[in-house]
Amino acid sequence: MALTLTVSDEVRALAPGFSHAAVEARGLVGGPSTEGSSALLDDAARRLSARLDGRAPHEDPHMAAWRETYTAFGSKPSRTRNSAEALARRALTGAGLPRVNLLVDLYNAISVAHLIPVGGEDLDLIEGGMRLVRASGEEDFVTVAGGEETVEHPDAGEVVWCDEAGVTCRRWNWRQGPRTRLTEQTASGIFLLESLAPMPVAEVEAAAAELAELLEKFSPGAEVTVRPPTTWTASPASVSATRGSQLLVGNRVRGRFSSIV
Numbered sequence: 353m354a355l356t357l358t359v360s361d362e363v364r365a366l367a368p369g370f371s372h373a374a375v376e377a378r379g380l381v382g383g384p385s386t387e388g389s390s391a392l393l394d395d396a397a398r399r400l401s402a403r404l405d406g407r408a409p410h411e412d413p414h415m416a417a418w419r420e421t422y423t424a425f426g427s428k429p430s431r432t433r434n435s436a437e438a439l440a441r442r443a444l445t446g447a448g449l450p451r452v453n454l455l456v457d458l459y460n461a462i463s464v465a466h467l468i469p470v471g472g473e474d475l476d477l478i479e480g481g482m483r484l485v486r487a488s489g490e491e492d493f494v495t496v497a498g499g500e501e502t503v504e505h506p507d508a509g510e511v512v513w514c515d516e517a518g519v520t521c522r523r524w525n526w527r528q529g530p531r532t533r534l535t536e537q538t539a540s541g542i543f544l545l546e547s548l549a550p551m552p553v554a555e556v557e558a559a560a561a562e563l564a565e566l567l568e569k570f571s572p573g574a575e576v577t578v579r580p581p582t583t584w585t586a587s588p589a590s591v592s593a594t595r596g597s598q599l600l601v602g603n604r605v606r607g608r609f610s611s612i613v
Contacts, residue, residue, distance in 0.1 A: 356481035
């Protein structure tokens, strides 16, 4: 059964035109970073450099839109950057991109190459569906500080992803919690690619398709479902909740995305 993803009315009002695509994969082969995933990260850094053509990441129109949105919900985008901008800054330094593990390397490469926030969650560790909401400030966010597990709480009004057990990612796509992150043992994952105007929907689709191809390449036999971008507007009535037929081509399923709105 496909994971349900929901975007609240408050988030739609904050960022009309917000879009996300999702790639759901089962039968993944996790593990540590490899020479192949490392090469992908290096290539992504080269693609990023060509894309920016001498500009700083925050000068890209898409990153500028994310900065405006972060400011709108009370965050300081120069201190808590969206995940794509943070990775892009690292990619352009001498240190380069971190090698985390195979699955994280794959989605980080897509994030940097396309300059789009991408997150990955372990489907087997998510409780219930996932919701993008504005926090009350009372939700639990389990993280690690000083080597010890600790519980934080988001700021009131902060945009967070959460499941039934608590917050999975703070400040929209800034910091993921360890509870649902992808590890070397992950076998099933959901990958979210998030965009704001002016990024064309076609580029979100291209990024999702490229990620799906990488997952299939590094996990032969995995079943990979590409959910096309869903664009959310401020008016709930303008968003359709549809479930369409799915087509299995090889091991990849293409079909409509079903949402509760």
